[in-house]
Amino acid sequence: MGGAAGALLEVRDLHVSFDTEAGAVPAVRGVDLRVQRGETLAVVGESGCGKSVTALAILRLLDPSGRIERGAVRFDGQDLLGLSEPEMRALRGRRIGMVFQEPMTSLNPVFTVGDQIGEVLAIHRGLGKRERRAEAIRLLEKVGIPAAAERVDQYPHEMSGGMKQRVMIAIAIACEPEVLIADEPTTALDVTVQAQILDLLRALQQEMRMAIVLITHNLGVVAQFAQRVLVMYAGKIVERSDVATLFREPLHPYTRALLRALPSRSAHAERLVSIAGTVPSPLEYPPGCAFCARCPDVLPRCADDEPRLEGVEAGHAVACWLHAGTGAR
Amino acid sequence: MSAAPGHVVAEPAGGPLRASESPLQQAWRMLRRDRLAMAGLAVLALLAVAAGAGKVLTEWYVVFDPAAVRLPEKLRAPLSVADAERVAPEDLPALGIYLLGTDELGRDVFARMLQGSFVSLSIGFVAVGISVAIGILIGGLSGYYGNVKLGFITVDTLLMRFTDVMLSFPTFFLILTVVALLPPSIYNIMIVIGVTSWMGTARLVRGEFLSLREQDFVVAAQALGLPERRIIFRHMVPNAIAPVLVSATIGVASAILTESALSFLGFGVQPPDATWGNILADGRSFIFDAPWLFFVPGAAILVVVLAFNLLGEGLREALNPKLRSR
Amino acid sequence: MWTFVIRSVLQRLVLLVVISILAHSVVHLAPGEPSQVDPSNPRLKPEDIARIREAFRLDEPIHLQYAYWIHDLFTGELKSFRDDQPVLPKIWRRFLNSLPLFVCATLIVWTLAFPTGIAAAVRRGRAFDRGSTFLAYAMISTPGFFLAYVLILWVVDTFNVPVIGMRTFGMDAGSPVNYWMDRLWHLVIPSAISALGGIAVLSRYVRSQMLEVVGQDYVRTARAKGVAEDAVIYRHALRNALLPFVTMFGFLIPGLIGGSVIFETIFAWPGLGRLGYDAILGRDFPVILTLNFIAAVLTLAGTLVSDVLYAVVDPRIRYD
Numbered sequence: 008m009g010g011a012a013g014a015l016l017e018v019r020d021l022h023v024s025f026d027t028e029a030g031a032v033p034a035v036r037g038v039d040l041r042v043q044r045g046e047t048l049a050v051v052g053e054s055g056c057g058k059s060v061t062a063l064a065i066l067r068l069l070d071p072s073g074r075i076e077r078g079a080v081r082f083d084g085q086d087l088l089g090l091s092e093p094e095m096r097a098l099r100g101r102r103i104g105m106v107f108q109e110p111m112t113s114l115n116p117v118f119t120v121g122d123q124i125g126e127v128l129a130i131h132r133g134l135g136k137r138e139r140r141a142e143a144i145r146l147l148e149k150v151g152i153p154a155a156a157e158r159v160d161q162y163p164h165e166m167s168g169g170m171k172q173r174v175m176i177a178i179a180i181a182c183e184p185e186v187l188i189a190d191e192p193t194t195a196l197d198v199t200v201q202a203q204i205l206d207l208l209r210a211l212q213q214e215m216r217m218a219i220v221l222i223t224h225n226l227g228v229v230a231q232f233a234q235r236v237l238v239m240y241a242g243k244i245v246e247r248s249d250v251a252t253l254f255r256e257p258l259h260p261y262t263r264a265l266l267r268a269l270p271s272r273s274a275h276a277e278r279l280v281s282i283a284g285t286v287p288s289p290l291e292y293p294p295g296c297a298f299c300a301r302c303p304d305v306l307p308r309c310a311d312d313e314p315r316l317e318g319v320e321a322g323h324a325v326a327c328w329l330h331a332g333t334g335a336r
Numbered sequence: 337m338s339a340a341p342g343h344v345v346a347e348p349a350g351g352p353l354r355a356s357e358s359p360l361q362q363a364w365r366m367l368r369r370d371r372l373a374m375a376g377l378a379v380l381a382l383l384a385v386a387a388g389a390g391k392v393l394t395e396w397y398v399v400f401d402p403a404a405v406r407l408p409e410k411l412r413a414p415l416s417v418a419d420a421e422r423v424a425p426e427d428l429p430a431l432g433i434y435l436l437g438t439d440e441l442g443r444d445v446f447a448r449m450l451q452g453s454f455v456s457l458s459i460g461f462v463a464v465g466i467s468v469a470i471g472i473l474i475g476g477l478s479g480y481y482g483n484v485k486l487g488f489i490t491v492d493t494l495l496m497r498f499t500d501v502m503l504s505f506p507t508f509f510l511i512l513t514v515v516a517l518l519p520p521s522i523y524n525i526m527i528v529i530g531v532t533s534w535m536g537t538a539r540l541v542r543g544e545f546l547s548l549r550e551q552d553f554v555v556a557a558q559a560l561g562l563p564e565r566r567i568i569f570r571h572m573v574p575n576a577i578a579p580v581l582v583s584a585t586i587g588v589a590s591a592i593l594t595e596s597a598l599s600f601l602g603f604g605v606q607p608p609d610a611t612w613g614n615i616l617a618d619g620r621s622f623i624f625d626a627p628w629l630f631f632v633p634g635a636a637i638l639v640v641v642l643a644f645n646l647l648g649e650g651l652r653e654a655l656n657p658k659l660r661s662r
Numbered sequence: 663m664w665t666f667v668i669r670s671v672l673q674r675l676v677l678l679v680v681i682s683i684l685a686h687s688v689v690h691l692a693p694g695e696p697s698q699v700d701p702s703n704p705r706l707k708p709e710d711i712a713r714i715r716e717a718f719r720l721d722e723p724i725h726l727q728y729a730y731w732i733h734d735l736f737t738g739e740l741k742s743f744r745d746d747q748p749v750l751p752k753i754w755r756r757f758l759n760s761l762p763l764f765v766c767a768t769l770i771v772w773t774l775a776f777p778t779g780i781a782a783a784v785r786r787g788r789a790f791d792r793g794s795t796f797l798a799y800a801m802i803s804t805p806g807f808f809l810a811y812v813l814i815l816w817v818v819d820t821f822n823v824p825v826i827g828m829r830t831f832g833m834d835a836g837s838p839v840n841y842w843m844d845r846l847w848h849l850v851i852p853s854a855i856s857a858l859g860g861i862a863v864l865s866r867y868v869r870s871q872m873l874e875v876v877g878q879d880y881v882r883t884a885r886a887k888g889v890a891e892d893a894v895i896y897r898h899a900l901r902n903a904l905l906p907f908v909t910m911f912g913f914l915i916p917g918l919i920g921g922s923v924i925f926e927t928i929f930a931w932p933g934l935g936r937l938g939y940d941a942i943l944g945r946d947f948p949v950i951l952t953l954n955f956i957a958a959v960l961t962l963a964g965t966l967v968s969d970v971l972y973a974v975v976d977p978r979i980r981y982d
């Protein structure tokens with residue numbers, strides 16, 4: 008394992024920018040990402056660092072104003088960026104599922120949840136009307152919705168946020184995808200509900216052996232859930248590591264700040280990560296390290312010279328001048 | 337909130353002012369990029385000049401005489417040269433040319449259009465002024481004092497029901513009825529159009545006020561104990577003005593169209609006053625013999641109303657913060 | 663649901679009374695009376711005027727006049743000032759004339775405006791969108807009768823068919839085919855021409871509604887499910903975008919009276935709008951008032967229907 012051939016999903020040097028009134032917004036600037044079958048990769052970072060954009064780019068679901076400028080996305084040996092739209096559609100929802108950040112608005116208000124689950128089943132599994140309904144009920148049960156036989160005919164507005172997110176998960180796993188991209192699946196939910204949703208995802212993962220890309224800004228969630236972590240800042244990956252190493256020996260000052268901001272006792276308690284200073288706007292990223300203005304250990308060269316992501320030990324890489332060259336030791 | 341009023345105020349008060357660019361500047365920058373809206377603005381600037389010139393040159397220093405009747409010279413085509421032998425010297429058009437031809441009485445169409453530009457434009461603006469004033473008043477009252485009880489119903493219910501009543505009349509039919517029953521005069525037309533078209537503005541303003549009432553700077557101003565008049569006129573009206581401006585711009589356009597429709601039915605501004613609407617309405621009888629009598633005012637109305645509509649639409653986009661952030 | 667309907671009906675009845683009083687006062691307090699329409703008419707002697715005023719109870723105090731009007735209206739005794747004909751049958755006949763024109767125009771508006779608006783939204787910013795946008799603005803900005811005259815000239819010129827009036831005189835004698843073709847021409851052309859403005863307005867509205875919906879999260883969800891683009895637009899987006907248009911059904915019907923004056927005049931179409939116009943010219947108060955009243959009833963009924971329809975199509979809305 009570990010070789011390029013083994014990766015189920017692989018993103019290389021992804022650059023995405025948006026055309027806006029104010030000019031081109033470089034939202035993602037060179038992201039690399041690899042997920043093996045069955046593993047969980049976490050992507051962490053503050054709001055606006057480009058996590059959702061990365062996920063949407065993988066599925067080619069960016070807004071019309073968004074453009075993939077450079078990079079490659081490979082899934083199971085295919086180049087996703089080179090696929091035709093119908094080929095891409097055949098993958099979405101079948102082999103790659105996605106759960107969105109906002110359960111409240113991600114379900115269509117005018118269709119019953121049964122219809123919305125059934126649609127996926129009709130498209131990818133060709134089920135008839137009866138079977139769809141039965142299968143939808145089974146899926147609702149599977150994601151832990153009580154009285155599924157009644158709930159299946161309800162509309163989204165009749166459900167709580169947590170239940171809507173369960174429905175979203177049911178839609179995403181309906182075809183037993185190989186990869187599930189979960190974009191902050193719990194951010195909009197209460198703390199207790201968050202834990203339930205995460206437990207559900209873990210159980211489903213074990214049962215179906217799917218890979219999960221878990222996007223979050225909560226390192227506590229990462230610790231419980233993932234095997235490997237990518238830390239993103241301002242559209243780039245600043246640190247890549249396995250979970251144990253990251254928590255034991257965080258290298259990037261940003262990762263350290265994130266860890267310090269973590270409430271030490273309860274890993275469930277999701278708090279807004281607060282680090283001094285603010286994320287620079289994508290329109291005015293500095294030429295050097297984007298974190299330099301907030302960095303406690305800033306070096307003279309940080310402002311103008313951009314550090315590259317370099318391995319410091321097996322499975323641990325960081326983009327920071329403090330650690331540059333340490334890997335060659 | 338009442339516990340620490342000073343604290344509440346401290347932050348939001350400075351907030352909007354710190355921005356490097358005022359919202360108006362931002363909107364203007366957006367608007368400048370909208371080519372159609374800028375074209376509209378250019379046309380309207382020209383129109384304003386024409387209307388000013390119309391007032392001055394046809395009434396105060398009569399260079400173009402819209403009322404001069406020259407029966408021998410009736411229905412002359414545009415750009416035809418006046419025949420000095422058949423027309424009294426004082427009735428000769430400026431430059432000796434009928435720029436846009438003459439009508440069935442030999443009146444100079446260019447002079448009439450020039451005069452009409454002022455009249456038509458003032459009908460649009462006065463009517464919209466009336467409608468905006470009523471709309472802001474009713475919408476503002478019901479948005480700001482909505483909860484105040486008057487006996488068994490609230491101010492809001494009362495005013496909004498009244499708005500519903502007004503909306504339940506078929507507007508054009510109502511305008512027609514009133515205009516037909518009143519003695520024909522340009523002021524009556526302005527007033528009637530204004531009085532029957534404020535409902536949209538009222539609803540807009542009410543909606544804005546309802547949401548503004550909850551916002552920090554208004555809550556802060558109330559907590560500070562500023563007088564209500566000041567809160568409403570200094571803080572809320574300016575913030576609610578953007579959508580009103582948009583609907584007013586479009587309102588001028590539709591008032592001009594309404595006037596022309598009234599003219600068509602014979603209830604518009606009566607001769608000898610010229611408006612584009614009544615020139616057009618009269619011109620339809622000569623559509624074969626003297627097409628310019630019909631097409632000149634028709635095209636003029638089309639261009640000007642289009643300009644108002646495009647500008648209004650451009651303003652809507654430029655002033656809408658939701659669209660701007662995208 | 664039923665309590666909602668009943669409450670709305672009661673509310674609207676109260677509104678209706680207010681409206682009718684208002685309309686009555688406006689009409690009666692405005693200067694100008696039926697007896698003065700033609701003061702120069704030498705045959706109209708003062709005693710005639712007195713007789714007319716007497717017959718139409720114009721000397722009674724205004725609130726009594728109102729009571730008489732309402733009473734006569736509901737007993738069907740209300741007569742026109744002009745020809746002494748009962749008002750309701752008169753309006754009914756005209757209504758039957760207006761109806762085909764109205765239905766045909768509405769069908770044209772709805773069948774053209776929706777595809778145009780949707781197509782423009784889907785192709786946002788591209789040639790079709792900009793072209794149709796500009797065309798729509800141009801149509802909205804043209805005085806209706808100006809556009810109509812230009813188009814009539816063009817139609818008569820190119821197709822060489824008569825379009826004014828409900829039928830061509832003398833056609834009744836011809837074969838039934840010719841007769842019906844003639845009727846059809848006389849119906850379709852005016853409908854199409856009077857539909858233009860509606861198409862422009864409605865297609866703009868459809869477009870903006872569509873754009874609003876296409877940006878929603880659930881549309882992205884549909885795409886992430888692998889739904890084909892057409893189904894995303896027509897199933898997921900359109901269903902939501904259509905909701906507000908249900909309310910427009912309610913406002914369609916009153917257009918029968920108010921919106922048609924100009925076009926019925928242009929096409930010499932003896933419908934409701936013309937009736938109202940002639941009534942206004944002749945100060946025929948009973949007809950004016952009754953038309954206004956009916957328009958208000960239709961509007962209020964329309965808003966009620968649209969509220970109820972809204973609850974039917976939008977699962978989020980429940981009245982209880």
Ligand SMILES: Nc1ncnc2c1ncn2[C@@H]1O[C@H](COP(=O)(O)OP(=O)(O)OP(=O)(O)O)[C@@H](O)[C@H]1O
Pocket residue numbers: 025026027032033034052053054055056057058059060061070072073108191224289662
């Ligand atoms: N449609 C868009 N148009 C313009 N800019 C966009 C668009 N979508 C995202 N961006 C910009 O891209 C950057 C990254 O956004 P993204 O949604 O990926 O952040 P995120 O990491 O998911 O944050 P969050 O935790 O808030 O979800 C942001 O600066 C955002 O402003």
Ligand SMILES: [Mg+2]
Pocket residue numbers: 058059060108190191
């Ligand atoms: Mg996100």
